[in-house]
Amino acid sequence: QVQPVQSGAEVKKPGASVKLSCEASGDTFTTFYVHWMRQVPGQGLDWMGMINPLNGETSYAQRLQGRVTMTRDSSTSTVTMELSRLTSEDTAVYYCARGYGFLDFWGLGTLVTVSS
């Protein structure tokens, strides 16, 4: 099972935070970075950041600095992405994927809806 397994859909109110998980197989967790992207349906992909599961080193898209946090749990081969201070513009499908640069295996995505 190389495809990452993502957590289920979320509905949040504006101003809240959301935490999404991405479970990766052992090979992915020890060999590749895990990236997070989001997509408003029918539109382009928005790269949010990445984490090295081996050492927890992260890099975030500059426009999301201060709002996004990525962590990893080696015991469960799981990467978590938390996005805070949500607005309606954060409504999207969120994907995790593995890779150094290009991304060869993607999760199925998690729909996050932000609505009052």
Place this chain on the structure above:
Amino acid sequence: DIVLTQSPATLSVSPGDTATLSCRASQNVRSNLAWYQQKPGQPPRLLIYGASTRATAIPGRFSGSGSGTEFTLTISSLQSEDFALYHCQQYSSWPQFTFGQGTKLEIK
């Protein structure tokens, strides 16, 4: 950030014909460019990396070319399953990556 501009936004082509999709980078990304195909309700699928190398199990009718700032994805002998949304992505500016806004390939 490096900006990727895909053109056209929508491309209408007949089955059996050839589709040519463009991706232009605002800075030199060398050959660090990938292409993805995405169908409704599915995650993106890697087609091309290194600007011209096909990923595993990708049919030969998909080809990528270019380097620097100008890139092209060519799909020959279009099949019904090829009509989808296509994305380009640069991974030259490690550790900051960007995607283009996508090109929708539709049946003419």
